[in-house]
Amino acid sequence: MRDPNAPPIRLLLVEDNPGDARLVRLLLAEAGGFEFNHVETMAAAKAWLDGNGAEAVLLDLSLPDSHGLETIDRMRRLAPLMPIIVFTGLADEDTGVAAVKRGCQDYLVKGVGDGHMISRTVLYAIERKTLEVERQQSAERMKKVLLQTVRAMSLTLEMRDPYTAGHQRRVAQLAVAIGRHMGWSEHTLEGLQTGALIHDLGKINVPSDFLSRPGKLSDAAFGVVRSHAAVGAEIVEGIDFPWPVAAMIRQHHERLDGSGYPLGLVGSQIIPEARILAVADVVEAISSHRPYRPALGMEAALSEIRDHTVTRYDPEVVEACLAVIRTEGEAVFGEAALGH
Ligand SMILES: [Fe+2]
Structure with missing residues (x-):
């Protein structure tokens, strides 16, 4: 009553x-x-x-x-x-x-x-x-807190490795733009953004000297650097993300023809998100300054993905990346891809 x-x-x-x-x-x-x-x-x-x-x-x-x-x-x-x-x-x-x-x-x-x-x-x-x-408000709050936490993890790594400061954020911006161009849903794009923001998390386990050293690394040192993909995946494996974030991190250096690492996966063994991350990662890395070399520029970055489309990189992703860069240029590395 x-x-x-x-x-x-x-x-x-x-x-x-x-x-x-x-x-x-x-x-x-x-x-x-x-x-x-x-x-x-x-x-x-x-x-x-x-x-x-x-x-x-x-x-x-x-x-x-x-x-x-x-x-x-x-x-x-x-x-x-x-x-x-x-x-x-x-x-x-x-x-x-x-x-x-x-x-x-x-x-x-x-x-x-x-x-x-x-x-x-x-x-x-x-x-x-x-x-x-x-319920809706609390779900949105949770999502926001999750993204803020992931951003904090991302910044933690980049504070330790200032040479790649901003790299993960810029990769996330480009990856989301590529995914959006391919017509992916906002939910899938949120996952892609999350994976991208912490894709190099495993570098926390690599001596910072290896990451910033100009010139060639010894095979042993290079092996340690390469371990970051598996280590990063292990760190987040226990987190119950609503997306395959650990797999994205583990696979972001895999290449379609099996020449990548750590597992040498081929073709569709590599999840779609990791195929986008691979392209966004390489384009950002080549077009920006690195401790061991000056920036090679966007043209060099686009040549890399164009020259190795189908062999290393998914042709659909390469196509989308070229289209995105053609329309947005380097502004694609700018702020707030998902409006947070
Ligand atoms: Fe990486």
């Missing part, structure tokens, strides 16, 4: 049939606890919500200025945080179910049930919407 001292719930009925509206008004007055408001069109609903607001909307789906399930989309755009209960005249379960799938909290069939049932339905809809919004 509702608290008798709770303030009335401000409800907006959007319904063009006066008989139906009158009936709901009567039934709700009987049940009590509502401030009942009524408009007849979508345009009037917008004006009402802009001026007065409401805690829930009871929505008829055939209005003079809006018809069918599209009405729900329009209402959600008007008031994204508002619980919506569809008020359908068709004694048709399917419309109700479709409405809920479309983002409504519940539905009522006209002429079915008394005031208490309508009241209960509205109260549950408000409750459900509140939980939905809270």
